[in-house]
Amino acid sequence: MSPGKQNSQSDETTHFGFSTVNAEDKATLVKGVFDNVASRYDLMNDLMSLGVHRLWKSAMIDWLRPSANMSLIDVGGGTGDIAFRFLKSGGGDVTVCDINDEMLSVGRDRSLDNGITKGISWVNGDAEKLPVPDSSFDAFTIAFCIRNVTHIENALNEARRVLKPGGHFLCLEFSHVALAGLESVYDTYSFKVLPWLGKLVANDAESYRYLAESIRRFPDQKTFATMITEAGLEQVTYRNLSGGIAAIHSAWRI
Numbered sequence: 001m002s003p004g005k006q007n008s009q010s011d012e013t014t015h016f017g018f019s020t021v022n023a024e025d026k027a028t029l030v031k032g033v034f035d036n037v038a039s040r041y042d043l044m045n046d047l048m049s050l051g052v053h054r055l056w057k058s059a060m061i062d063w064l065r066p067s068a069n070m071s072l073i074d075v076g077g078g079t080g081d082i083a084f085r086f087l088k089s090g091g092g093d094v095t096v097c098d099i100n101d102e103m104l105s106v107g108r109d110r111s112l113d114n115g116i117t118k119g120i121s122w123v124n125g126d127a128e129k130l131p132v133p134d135s136s137f138d139a140f141t142i143a144f145c146i147r148n149v150t151h152i153e154n155a156l157n158e159a160r161r162v163l164k165p166g167g168h169f170l171c172l173e174f175s176h177v178a179l180a181g182l183e184s185v186y187d188t189y190s191f192k193v194l195p196w197l198g199k200l201v202a203n204d205a206e207s208y209r210y211l212a213e214s215i216r217r218f219p220d221q222k223t224f225a226t227m228i229t230e231a232g233l234e235q236v237t238y239r240n241l242s243g244g245i246a247a248i249h250s251a252w253r254i
Protein backbone atom coordinates (compact mmCIF):
# COMPACT_ATOMS: atom_id res chain seq x y z
CA MET A 1 0.00 0.00 0.00
CA SER A 2 1.33 3.44 -0.90
CA PRO A 3 1.97 6.06 1.81
CA GLY A 4 -0.86 8.15 0.40
CA LYS A 5 -3.36 5.36 0.89
CA GLN A 6 -2.12 4.77 4.42
CA ASN A 7 -2.71 8.41 5.29
CA SER A 8 -6.15 8.32 3.70
CA GLN A 9 -7.11 5.30 5.76
CA SER A 10 -5.88 6.88 8.99
CA ASP A 11 -7.97 9.95 8.21
CA GLU A 12 -11.09 7.83 7.74
CA THR A 13 -10.98 6.04 11.08
CA THR A 14 -10.05 6.93 14.64
CA HIS A 15 -10.36 5.49 18.10
CA PHE A 16 -13.29 5.81 20.47
CA GLY A 17 -11.84 4.31 23.61
CA PHE A 18 -10.51 0.93 22.49
CA SER A 19 -12.91 0.75 19.54
CA THR A 20 -12.18 1.87 15.97
CA VAL A 21 -14.84 4.13 14.48
CA ASN A 22 -15.30 6.37 11.46
CA ALA A 23 -13.59 9.68 12.20
CA GLU A 24 -16.73 11.59 11.23
CA ASP A 25 -18.71 9.69 13.88
CA LYS A 26 -16.44 10.29 16.88
CA ALA A 27 -17.71 13.76 17.78
CA THR A 28 -21.28 12.45 17.93
CA LEU A 29 -20.24 9.50 20.08
CA VAL A 30 -18.30 11.73 22.46
CA LYS A 31 -21.23 14.14 22.60
CA GLY A 32 -23.44 11.24 23.69
CA VAL A 33 -21.07 10.44 26.55
CA PHE A 34 -21.06 14.01 27.83
CA ASP A 35 -24.80 14.44 27.32
CA ASN A 36 -25.13 11.50 29.68
CA VAL A 37 -22.71 12.78 32.32
CA ALA A 38 -23.15 16.58 32.08
CA SER A 39 -25.27 16.89 35.21
CA ARG A 40 -22.79 14.71 37.09
CA TYR A 41 -19.56 16.04 35.60
CA ASP A 42 -17.94 16.96 38.91
CA LEU A 43 -18.96 13.57 40.26
CA MET A 44 -17.39 11.96 37.18
CA ASN A 45 -14.08 13.73 37.81
CA ASP A 46 -14.28 12.90 41.51
CA LEU A 47 -14.69 9.22 40.63
CA MET A 48 -11.92 9.24 38.04
CA SER A 49 -9.41 11.08 40.22
CA LEU A 50 -10.64 10.19 43.72
CA GLY A 51 -11.37 13.88 44.18
CA VAL A 52 -7.82 15.02 43.43
CA HIS A 53 -8.86 16.78 40.19
CA ARG A 54 -9.72 19.81 42.28
CA LEU A 55 -6.09 20.12 43.40
CA TRP A 56 -4.87 19.53 39.84
CA LYS A 57 -7.08 22.34 38.50
CA SER A 58 -5.83 24.66 41.23
CA ALA A 59 -2.26 23.78 40.24
CA MET A 60 -3.00 24.74 36.62
CA ILE A 61 -4.48 28.08 37.66
CA ASP A 62 -1.45 28.72 39.90
CA TRP A 63 0.82 28.09 36.91
CA LEU A 64 -1.29 30.43 34.74
CA ARG A 65 -1.03 33.26 37.30
CA PRO A 66 -4.22 35.14 36.29
CA SER A 67 -4.24 38.92 36.28
CA ALA A 68 -6.94 41.51 35.72
CA ASN A 69 -5.70 42.32 32.21
CA MET A 70 -5.48 38.66 31.11
CA SER A 71 -8.14 37.31 28.74
CA LEU A 72 -8.70 33.55 28.69
CA ILE A 73 -10.42 31.05 26.46
CA ASP A 74 -11.18 27.80 28.26
CA VAL A 75 -11.93 25.09 25.71
CA GLY A 76 -14.05 22.09 26.64
CA GLY A 77 -14.81 23.61 30.02
CA GLY A 78 -18.57 23.83 29.69
CA THR A 79 -19.39 23.43 33.37
CA GLY A 80 -17.26 26.45 34.21
CA ASP A 81 -14.87 24.82 36.66
CA ILE A 82 -11.70 26.40 35.24
CA ALA A 83 -13.40 29.69 34.36
CA PHE A 84 -14.69 30.20 37.89
CA ARG A 85 -11.24 29.49 39.35
CA PHE A 86 -9.69 31.93 36.87
CA LEU A 87 -12.09 34.72 37.86
CA LYS A 88 -11.71 33.99 41.57
CA SER A 89 -7.93 34.22 41.19
CA GLY A 90 -8.12 37.71 39.72
CA GLY A 91 -8.36 36.96 36.00
CA GLY A 92 -9.97 39.25 33.46
CA ASP A 93 -12.56 38.21 30.89
CA VAL A 94 -13.02 34.50 30.19
CA THR A 95 -14.75 32.78 27.29
CA VAL A 96 -15.93 29.23 27.92
CA CYS A 97 -16.13 27.27 24.66
CA ASP A 98 -17.64 23.80 24.54
CA ILE A 99 -19.17 21.71 21.76
CA ASN A 100 -21.73 20.25 24.13
CA ASP A 101 -24.87 22.28 24.90
CA GLU A 102 -25.68 20.16 27.94
CA MET A 103 -22.33 20.99 29.52
CA LEU A 104 -22.74 24.69 28.76
CA SER A 105 -26.21 24.63 30.30
CA VAL A 106 -24.77 23.23 33.51
CA GLY A 107 -22.09 25.92 33.50
CA ARG A 108 -24.54 28.77 32.96
CA ASP A 109 -26.74 27.49 35.77
CA ARG A 110 -23.75 27.23 38.10
CA SER A 111 -22.69 30.75 37.13
CA LEU A 112 -26.11 32.18 37.99
CA ASP A 113 -26.33 30.16 41.21
CA ASN A 114 -23.02 31.67 42.32
CA GLY A 115 -23.83 35.20 41.22
CA ILE A 116 -21.17 35.22 38.50
CA THR A 117 -22.64 37.34 35.71
CA LYS A 118 -19.78 39.61 34.61
CA GLY A 119 -16.56 38.83 32.81
CA ILE A 120 -17.70 35.45 31.48
CA SER A 121 -19.24 34.38 28.17
CA TRP A 122 -20.42 31.02 26.93
CA VAL A 123 -19.86 29.83 23.34
CA ASN A 124 -20.85 26.62 21.60
CA GLY A 125 -17.89 25.63 19.45
CA ASP A 126 -15.63 22.83 18.28
CA ALA A 127 -12.05 22.67 19.63
CA GLU A 128 -10.91 21.90 16.08
CA LYS A 129 -12.65 24.98 14.62
CA LEU A 130 -12.94 27.60 17.32
CA PRO A 131 -15.47 30.34 16.47
CA VAL A 132 -13.18 33.19 17.53
CA PRO A 133 -10.75 35.45 15.62
CA ASP A 134 -7.00 34.99 15.34
CA SER A 135 -4.83 36.31 18.17
CA SER A 136 -7.79 36.94 20.48
CA PHE A 137 -6.63 35.74 23.90
CA ASP A 138 -3.75 36.05 26.33
CA ALA A 139 -4.23 32.50 27.59
CA PHE A 140 -5.71 29.20 26.43
CA THR A 141 -6.64 26.40 28.82
CA ILE A 142 -8.07 22.98 28.14
CA ALA A 143 -8.72 20.49 30.95
CA PHE A 144 -9.76 16.84 30.54
CA CYS A 145 -10.99 17.55 27.03
CA ILE A 146 -8.30 17.19 24.40
CA ARG A 147 -8.13 13.40 24.58
CA ASN A 148 -11.76 13.34 23.37
CA VAL A 149 -11.04 15.46 20.27
CA THR A 150 -11.05 13.60 16.95
CA HIS A 151 -7.91 15.26 15.57
CA ILE A 152 -5.73 16.45 18.45
CA GLU A 153 -3.31 18.20 16.09
CA ASN A 154 -6.15 20.40 14.79
CA ALA A 155 -7.05 21.48 18.32
CA LEU A 156 -3.42 22.36 19.02
CA ASN A 157 -3.20 24.36 15.79
CA GLU A 158 -6.33 26.23 16.85
CA ALA A 159 -4.79 26.97 20.25
CA ARG A 160 -1.85 28.65 18.56
CA ARG A 161 -4.11 30.52 16.15
CA VAL A 162 -6.30 32.14 18.80
CA LEU A 163 -3.46 33.05 21.19
CA LYS A 164 -1.88 36.47 20.99
CA PRO A 165 1.91 36.61 20.59
CA GLY A 166 3.23 35.95 24.08
CA GLY A 167 0.10 33.97 24.95
CA HIS A 168 0.20 31.03 27.34
CA PHE A 169 -1.14 27.55 26.54
CA LEU A 170 -1.94 25.15 29.39
CA CYS A 171 -3.42 21.66 29.09
CA LEU A 172 -4.45 19.52 32.05
CA GLU A 173 -5.15 15.94 31.08
CA PHE A 174 -5.11 12.43 32.44
CA SER A 175 -1.81 10.95 31.33
CA HIS A 176 0.49 7.94 31.71
CA VAL A 177 1.58 6.68 35.11
CA ALA A 178 5.27 7.35 35.72
CA LEU A 179 5.54 6.05 39.29
CA ALA A 180 6.76 2.48 39.66
CA GLY A 181 4.20 0.17 41.25
CA LEU A 182 1.25 2.48 40.67
CA GLU A 183 0.28 1.33 37.17
CA SER A 184 -1.24 -2.04 38.08
CA VAL A 185 -3.30 -0.52 40.89
CA TYR A 186 -4.46 2.27 38.58
CA ASP A 187 -5.42 -0.20 35.84
CA THR A 188 -7.51 -2.24 38.26
CA TYR A 189 -9.27 0.87 39.47
CA SER A 190 -9.81 2.25 35.95
CA PHE A 191 -11.18 -0.86 34.26
CA LYS A 192 -12.94 -2.66 37.09
CA VAL A 193 -13.81 -0.26 39.88
CA LEU A 194 -14.61 2.87 37.85
CA PRO A 195 -17.27 1.33 35.55
CA TRP A 196 -18.83 -0.35 38.58
CA LEU A 197 -18.98 2.98 40.40
CA GLY A 198 -20.39 4.63 37.27
CA LYS A 199 -23.16 2.06 37.19
CA LEU A 200 -23.79 2.38 40.92
CA VAL A 201 -23.94 6.16 41.27
CA ALA A 202 -24.86 7.32 37.75
CA ASN A 203 -26.47 4.23 36.21
CA ASP A 204 -23.95 4.55 33.37
CA ALA A 205 -21.09 2.05 33.28
CA GLU A 206 -20.40 2.43 29.56
CA SER A 207 -19.59 6.14 29.61
CA TYR A 208 -17.12 5.61 32.43
CA ARG A 209 -15.59 2.63 30.64
CA TYR A 210 -15.07 4.79 27.54
CA LEU A 211 -13.47 7.55 29.62
CA ALA A 212 -11.01 5.09 31.17
CA GLU A 213 -10.17 3.67 27.74
CA SER A 214 -9.71 7.15 26.27
CA ILE A 215 -7.04 7.90 28.87
CA ARG A 216 -5.02 4.85 27.79
CA ARG A 217 -5.25 5.89 24.12
CA PHE A 218 -3.95 9.39 24.81
CA PRO A 219 -0.27 10.02 23.94
CA ASP A 220 2.26 9.86 26.75
CA GLN A 221 3.72 13.02 28.20
CA LYS A 222 6.76 13.29 25.91
CA THR A 223 4.80 12.41 22.76
CA PHE A 224 2.15 14.99 23.55
CA ALA A 225 4.85 17.59 24.21
CA THR A 226 6.25 16.87 20.74
CA MET A 227 2.77 17.32 19.23
CA ILE A 228 2.48 20.72 20.91
CA THR A 229 5.83 21.76 19.47
CA GLU A 230 4.80 20.58 16.01
CA ALA A 231 1.75 22.84 16.25
CA GLY A 232 4.07 25.83 16.45
CA LEU A 233 3.96 26.50 20.17
CA GLU A 234 7.28 26.93 21.95
CA GLN A 235 9.03 26.48 25.31
CA VAL A 236 7.02 23.31 25.92
CA THR A 237 7.31 21.83 29.39
CA TYR A 238 5.17 19.55 31.53
CA ARG A 239 4.63 18.56 35.13
CA ASN A 240 3.43 15.16 36.26
CA LEU A 241 0.73 15.15 38.90
CA SER A 242 0.05 12.28 41.30
CA GLY A 243 2.74 10.09 39.79
CA GLY A 244 1.70 10.79 36.20
CA ILE A 245 -1.99 9.97 36.58
CA ALA A 246 -2.40 13.48 35.21
CA ALA A 247 -0.05 16.02 33.69
CA ILE A 248 -0.05 19.74 32.93
CA HIS A 249 1.60 20.78 29.67
CA SER A 250 2.65 24.40 29.24
CA ALA A 251 3.72 26.24 26.09
CA TRP A 252 3.86 29.73 24.66
CA ARG A 253 3.02 31.40 21.39
CA ILE A 254 6.12 33.42 20.59
